[in-house]
Amino acid sequence: xxxxxxIGILTSGGDAPGMNAAIRAVARAALSRGIEVYAIREGYKxxxxxxxxxxxSPRDVSNIINLSGxxxxxxxxxxxxxxxxxxxxxxxxxxxxxxxxxxxxxxxTFRGATDLSAHGIPTIGIPGTIDxxxxxxxxxxxxxxxxxxxxxxxxxxxxxxxxxxxCNVVEVMGRWAGHIALRTGIxxxxxxxxxxxxxxxxxxxxxxxxxxxNEGKRSFIVVVSEGLVGYAExxxxxxxxxxxxxxxxxxxxxxxxxxxxxxxxxxxxxxxxAAAVHYLLEGMSDIVIRKVDGKIGxxxxxxxxxxxxxxxxKLTDEERAALxxxxxxxxxxxxxxxxxxxxxxxAIANExx
Numbered sequence: 001x002x003x004x005x006x007i008g009i010l011t012s013g014g015d016a017p018g019m020n021a022a023i024r025a026v027a028r029a030a031l032s033r034g035i036e037v038y039a040i041r042e043g044y045k046x047x048x049x050x051x052x053x054x055x056x057s058p059r060d061v062s063n064i065i066n067l068s069g070x071x072x073x074x075x076x077x078x079x080x081x082x083x084x085x086x087x088x089x090x091x092x093x094x095x096x097x098x099x100x101x102x103x104x105x106x107x108x109t110f111r112g113a114t115d116l117s118a119h120g121i122p123t124i125g126i127p128g129t130i131d132x133x134x135x136x137x138x139x140x141x142x143x144x145x146x147x148x149x150x151x152x153x154x155x156x157x158x159x160x161x162x163x164x165x166x167c168n169v170v171e172v173m174g175r176w177a178g179h180i181a182l183r184t185g186i187x188x189x190x191x192x193x194x195x196x197x198x199x200x201x202x203x204x205x206x207x208x209x210x211x212x213x214n215e216g217k218r219s220f221i222v223v224v225s226e227g228l229v230g231y232a233e234x235x236x237x238x239x240x241x242x243x244x245x246x247x248x249x250x251x252x253x254x255x256x257x258x259x260x261x262x263x264x265x266x267x268x269x270x271x272x273x274a275a276a277v278h279y280l281l282e283g284m285s286d287i288v289i290r291k292v293d294g295k296i297g298x299x300x301x302x303x304x305x306x307x308x309x310x311x312x313x314k315l316t317d318e319e320r321a322a323l324x325x326x327x328x329x330x331x332x333x334x335x336x337x338x339x340x341x342x343x344x345x346x347a348i349a350n351e352x353x
Contacts, residue, residue: 181194
């Protein structure tokens with residue numbers, strides 16, 4: 001069991017509902033073991049600038065589990081990517097006697113975490129992003145809330161679409177991933193769903209709308225991932241031109257980042273926050289917490305970032321060749337599993353639309 005006197009916690013990158021629940025879980029799990037917790041404001045920027053406050057009692061994180069956003073705030077920090085910025089962050093850790101850090105965020109946050117680990121500060125990442133685009137885990141903090149927010153907004157649009165016999169093409173967030181679009185499309189009864197991971201047949205989509213219109217259907221919902229950059233607005237114009245159905249375009253945008261976290265996100269954040277402290281005290285570092293097949297575990301940060309690049313088609317031939325046979329098999333299996341599940345859901349979306 002490793003000995004820790006003080007640890008730091010930060011949130012970085014895009015905010016996600018449930019981050020505060022994770023902050024609360026980390027703080028209380030650490031404090032229950034006699035470890036003080038520095039709450040670092042604005043992510044790695046706060047670590048560089050020594051902008052933090054000390055949590056010394058469980059009461060310091062009372063009544064935040066239900067709040068969205070992040071009470072620690074967040075910021076992008078280019079300075080942290082360079083030696084000068086890292087040196088300032090390490091000096092802050094020395095002056096504050098911070099023995100370890102738990103960082104909540106996405107892939108950019110994890111790159112910063114692995115850099116800290118390499119410089120002797122044990123660091124653990126917790127996946128907090130509404131996009132669910134961390135390939136090494138089945139689910140990320142904020143994903144469930146974002147989907148529910150998008151679904152509720154689409155339900156409202158459906159009401160007016162039905163009244164006016166319209167189609168509404170809705171662009172949802174997700175960065176380059178189609179997880180939010182795919183699941184909210186199914187849950188909102190969308191006629192059409194378009195995501196980056198699976199080729200989209202526009203002609204078939206137009207034909208489906210025409211067929212359903214001729215059969216008496218009055219309104220249509222089309223859900224498009226923002227990962228198909230600029231396509232949703234274009235598709236709205238195409239649908240109106242080729243089907244004769246009046247078609248509106250709606251971009252839900254950052255409203256999907258807000259709202260009270262759902263039970264699922266509060267529970268996931270609490271599980272992951274407590275696990276991060278547990279693993280840190282076991283002497284673990286340079287890892288990301290994950291949940292796969294319903295079980296909380298962890299994976300090396302570099303491995304997590306690499307499988308993510310593989311799934312997103314960003315892995316170079318040189319990087320692929322440098323993988324060990326075991327890692328290559330595991331990563332390919334993981335990527336196939338994630339894509340396979342998306343294909344399964346996409347087939348369902350088409351079958352019941």
